Amino acid sequence: MADNKGFFDKKDQFEADDRPVPAAHALVVDLDGYEGPLDILLALARDQKVDLLKISILQLAEQYLAFIEQARKLRLEIAADYLVMAAWLAYLKSRLLLPPEEEAEGPSGQELAERLAFQLKKLEAMRGAAEKLINGTITGRDRFLRGQPEGVTVIRHSKYDCSLRELLKAYAAHQDRKGIRNPLRLMREAVYSVEAALERLENMLGKLPDWADLRAYLPEDLNSPFEIRSAEASTLLASLQMVKEGQLELRQSSSFGPIQVRSRSRKDDE
Amino acid sequence: MTANPDHVRMAEALLFAAKEPLDEASIAARLPEDADIPEILILLEKNYQHKGINLVKLSGKWAFMTAPDLSWLLQDERDQERKLSRAGLETLAIIAYHQPVTRTEIEEIRGVGLSRGVMDILFDAGWIRPRGRRRTPGRPVTYGTTEEFLIHFGLDDVRDLPGYDEMKESGLLNTEPAGLFDDIPGMGDRELDPEEEED
């Protein structure tokens, strides 16, 4: 994601939108320009040119799904965050289109749509705030302290000057030097990628009985809680992608209950 | 009552000589005991109101600064500015407006994981700091902004952030999870409690 675009390059101005915002209808698909799925949704929502709380979420969901579909056709690499949002929007779309079930559990499609609109509103507010902040009166850019101070300072209780940052850094530097921990290597090894999870799921699918706990698809050689968590997260994301591709079905009977999967083809055989 | 002109001169000298914005206690400690500090500051603020330099309050502390309309004149004095990415700036805004806020909450608002280095850059700039911990499982660290942040962005208080009151009013600053993915099976079982331990 575009992380190191310096917005201070021009020194005197900040433009929140100096990268082109691709309009959905223009079929410009470039995920690199975006900072996550909400960023895309916000850009698409702006095309509707109404207050965020009044946009058509259904239309937005369709645009997003079309956008991701386009990216997939172009075989762009799509980060898991975007796929999770796609899965959720597909779900939301179905909830919005289907007649509300009597005594349906959980919030209605409309409520979910409102949550999304509010979430976008929050992000938009922060975008605007960031822009105002950087366009505000910045010390050392817009107004200046005395160029040749003579040394009067705030009277502190301690005559030693030390910030929390210095203290934390000193502790961390010391821990680093001790070298007992090496999270760098440890964590790299512990991360189980979505790609690896996908490969494993695809290979194993059909080798397990009908509905099987998703955990059964985790690799066997996991040791630390880090590795297990990472594998669980990646396997879930991989399964969501496969659901979307129509290879897999997912179910969960209760909140926080076990997530079960089965092969789609198996069901067709029945 | 009027401030003693000698005291006004002293405060003026101190504030001019200062290396950093001074709080009222630090001024009072250097002036005669009977000096009426608030009165002196009001008077000085007024005296300098229309000059090329003004007396301003930043993070609750006082400093003389050049008038903002003259910034064009002072191009040469500009500090080398830190390059801040869009992600960095947005994260800083979220921390400023939502503080105290956890890393997970920041990610939730932006809808995307924080990429490497963003927090580090803000921490190194001296603009954010750990503030405390949430009273939720895992006791995640919460973050807030520093005095340097307020001084840099020319603010007296966090509540002076642009649009702060309106945003707070309309609930835009709630750190409660959006609950976007809560209701689909298997997604987003994250639990967050806005309750917290604070300083």
Added chain:
Amino acid sequence: MTANPDHVRMAEALLFAAKEPLDEASIAARLPEDADIPEILILLEKNYQHKGINLVKLSGKWAFMTAPDLSWLLQDERDQERKLSRAGLETLAIIAYHQPVTRTEIEEIRGVGLSRGVMDILFDAGWIRPRGRRRTPGRPVTYGTTEEFLIHFGLDDVRDLPGYDEMKESGLLNTEPAGLFDDIPGMGDRELDPEEEED
């Protein structure tokens, strides 16, 4: 003739923000072409004549300076603050994170002997205090941080200090792409040493 008040404001800001005294040519170079520099400087000199700071001319260059009769105010301001040495910082950090901790334990953790002066400085700063004694042979004194320490560093509780792992994971220390492991409890939840007698 009188100087244009706008030009006076500009010169005032310029002289205030300048990092060194300015000669008339450099002031003229930054002000509009029609600015009457000598006139402006005479006026400014006069305006500040009785204030806490004066505009003075030093070997042909102009600068604002504290009024000579007030220089006593600034006498004891220089080199007031001292920086902690690296040993000091590290020792303070170890005491904060590992308290209550004995001198021998500090030396073990740091892997080097502790010179006498380091602890003295931390005591002098008001940041550490003896906490009690270990129930081990020799009953060594244990040390911990003070209330003053919390105030100085803006902390509510020493347990709010982010652990090493948390700093890494939250990206405050930039070594690892963060985001995946946010909420793994770090070393934050240190338990009080049962071997400890509290004071």
